[in-house]
Amino acid sequence: MKTAIEIENLAHNYGLVKALKPLNMSIESGTLFGFIGPDGAGKTTLFRILTSLLLPTQGKAKVLGLDVVNDFRKLRPLLGYMPGRFSLYQDLTVEENLNFFAKLFKTSIEENYHLIKDIYDQIAPFKNRLAGKLSGGMKQKLALSCALIHKPDLLFLDEPTTGVDVVSRAEFWEMLRKLKNHGITIVVSTPYMDEAALCDKVALIQKGKILQTDSPQNIMENFSKPLFSVKSINRNSLSKDIETFGKTDSFYWFGDSIHWIGSDDKDADLLRIYLQQKKHEDLEIEKINASIEDCFMDLMKGNHE
Amino acid sequence: MRTIIFLLQKEFIQIFRNKMMLPIIIVIPIVQLLILSYTATFEIKNVSLAFVDQDKTQTSKELKSRFEHSPFFNIYAEADHISQLEKSMLQQKVEMILVIPPDFEKQLTLSKKADLQLIVDAVNGSAANLMAGYANQIVLGFNTDIITNLTGINIKETGIQVAPRYWYNPELDYKTYMVPGILVLLVSLIGAFLSGMNIVREKEIGTIEQLNVTPIKKYQFIAGKLFPFWLIAMFDLCFGLVIAKIVFAIPILGSVWLILGVAAIYLILVLGLGLFISTITDTQQQAMFLAWFFFVIFIMLSGLFTPVEAMPEWTQMLNILNPIAYFIDFMRMVMLKGSDFTAVTSQILHITVYALLTMGLAIWRYRKRA
Secondary structure: OOEEEEEEEEEEEEOOEEEEEEEEEEEEOOOEEEEEOOOOOOHHHHHHHHOOOOOOOEEEEEEOOEEOOOOHHHHHHHEEEEOOOOOOOOOOEHHHHHHHHHHHOOOOOOOOHHHHHHHHHHHHHHOOOEHHHOOHHHHHHHHHHHHHOOOOOEEEEEOOOOOOOHHHHHHHHHHHHHHHHOOOEEEEEEOOHHHHHHOOEEEEEEOOEEEEEEOHHHHHHOOOOOEEEEEOOOHHHHHHHHHHOOOOOEEEEEOOEEEEEOOOOOHHHHHHHHHHHOOOOOOEEEEOOOOHHHHHHHHHHHHHO | OHHHHHHHHHHHHHHHHOOOHHHHHHHHHHHHHHHHOOOOOOOOOOEEEEEEEOOOOHHHHHHHHHHHHOOOEEEEEEEOOHHHHHHHHHOOOOOEEEEEOOOHHHHHHHOOOOOOEEEEOOOOHHHHHHHHHHHHHHHHHHHHHHHHHHHOOOHHHOOOOOOOOOOOOOOOOHHHHHHHHHHHHHHHHHHHHHHHHHHHHHHHOOHHHHHHOOOOOHHHHHHHHHHHHHHHHHHHHHHHHHHHHHHOOOOOOOOHHHHHHHHHHHHHHHHHHHHHHHHOOOOHHHHHHHHHHHHHHHHHHOOOOOOHHHOOHHHHHHHHHOHHHHHHHHHHHHHHHOOOHHHHHHHHHHHHHHHHHHHHHHHHHOOOOO
């Protein structure tokens, strides 16, 4: 498989702040690749370097075989970039925005219409509306259309689903799947860990450092720690009591249960006895398989310490 | 070239979709010309004057009547002692007090010599000078008449007589002097503020990122951004010239083509300044303040409102760096004196070199990436 992105010892500092620590990785062509990480992890900095908007403090990056610093002129027409913040002209209409970006890339809406058809059809009824007057989901679809209108080989989407409702998020990922089938490599960043499962490959990024890069399946399968789901009627004191239990490695709320990690499977029995002593009734403790979020929570905890 | 046209298309759609834009382009020039042209008069009328007449004779009465009949003075009050007027002075109701001491007439007839006291509110120094000057003129006239009466010699017709002829502005109408300057102010503000703010706005709302990832080249972006404002400023200059001619009957003696040609170069300078400001600021607020910082200094130094000759030498020297001063000079010379190209070569040269430097610096500073 061909390599779409090749990163060598890449780092970036804003003054004294190390936004991105030296990083080595590569991303294959034709994948849907996700950078998962909390706010301030360095995702946007990395994207801005890879889209040639920001000069790295050190290291090299090649995108589609072109150096992001030296060959940026050749590179830019091949890239599509959708920044995290809505960055289209609010005082131009939907159609004017799309037209403008198509023309800047020396193409037309008609020429690549097949690529954006699924997305644009949904906003076409509002094509004479000012972009600033669109709803959040509509804005995002317009932004994606504008980023795609010149048929880029590689698409960077910086937190495309942040602030979008659950239904629109699902729709959006469905659209990305379809785009991938058009042969476009897609690199997407998101703070939502559950979206990791929708990518072919993910990198977990925190505090400017990549913690792990692999397919979601591999990450989940390689999780070897004893993980249990703990439920009790008395929710209020549950987390407090688990915290005071000596064998607790880590725990966190996960929906209406607590995910608990001990040092080995037998610790779960000790936990049950301990919690029963603390008068927890209807206690449910069961071993579970790690979800991608469990893996990330664990990795991030490791990075904190 | 096609890319520039697309950019221009987009800019013009945005400019005319902005509801404040047409008023800015049309109303501001009119209002500025109509109001500012009257703000900087170098003459003072209706000075509020009070008398303290401690003499109360025929002579003092005569002197007072001279003041009463002057168009420059309004008599506010008469008092017996200065202390009675101090409060009015503090309240700015009285600007000048003329004190005629006791025995004024007696001294004048006996020793042919008398004193008067003039008290002037000198918070505004140049206004105080003017007021005192007017008063002195009246006293001088009074003096001459007294000498004539006493000696029988008509000294009005002896000695050296100076007869000034005021060229280029025979009626000494300050509006004639102001309007060309106001026109310069107008195109400078439009050029620097609108262009600078427009580019910073793209930064502020993030659209510049989206533009920067397109293959659009630096020169295309700059041309597409600046040309609309060049055009608007040129339009406003023509518009302003028409108002000047029709409303103020300001003569345009020199060549209009020369004015427009040099204005075209001058605007490159101003737009370069706007672009430069936009490269070193991130928000419209910062750009606004920085632009004001430059323009307040340029305008005050330029001699638009006060004569440059009245400034200390070191501020006069600063005007070597002041682009507005050159263009105001140029406009006044060409409009009012009918100076031709050869007479204003120095100004044109300065403006051109300046335009190249500013624009060059701004383009060099403008980066498509951080």
